[in-house]
Amino acid sequence: QVQLVESGGGLVQPGGSLRLSCAASGIIFRLYTGYWYRQAPGKQRDLVASITSGGTTNYPASVKGRFTISRDNAKNTVYLQMNSLKPEDTAVYYCKIWGYWGQGTQVTVSS
Numbered sequence: 573q574v575q576l577v578e579s580g581g582g583l584v585q586p587g588g589s590l591r592l593s594c595a596a597s598g599i600i601f602r603l604y605t606g607y608w609y610r611q612a613p614g615k616q617r618d619l620v621a622s623i624t625s626g627g628t629t630n631y632p633a634s635v636k637g638r639f640t641i642s643r644d645n646a647k648n649t650v651y652l653q654m655n656s657l658k659p660e661d662t663a664v665y666y667c668k669i670w671g672y673w674g675q676g677t678q679v680t681v682s683s
Contacts, residue, residue: 639653
């Protein structure tokens with residue numbers, strides 16, 4: 573049974589930082605690309621970062637230079653370091669691996 577458990581969300585002021593974690597179980601984690609998506613109220617779910625099994629990363633322009641995705645295959649975990657956060661980054665953040673989704677973690681950027 574595949575399970576993805578996200579953590580690390582919360583309330584942060586503009587310009588602040590958060591690190592999200594996504595711990596995977598029931599899957600050969602090291603073989604798969606890891607993704608982070610986000611969904612704001614009333615909007616579609618958008619990709620914010622990806623990292624391949626080989627460590628190649630990709631970001632959309634909206635977060636490039638501010639967000640960093642990484643992975644620790646020994647811990648079956650993918651991370652999203654978010655810096656210089658803006659109010660428009662407010663959303664529920666989801667990780668995805670091999671078609672499986674986590675439950676989401678809320679990130680709110682507000683003063």
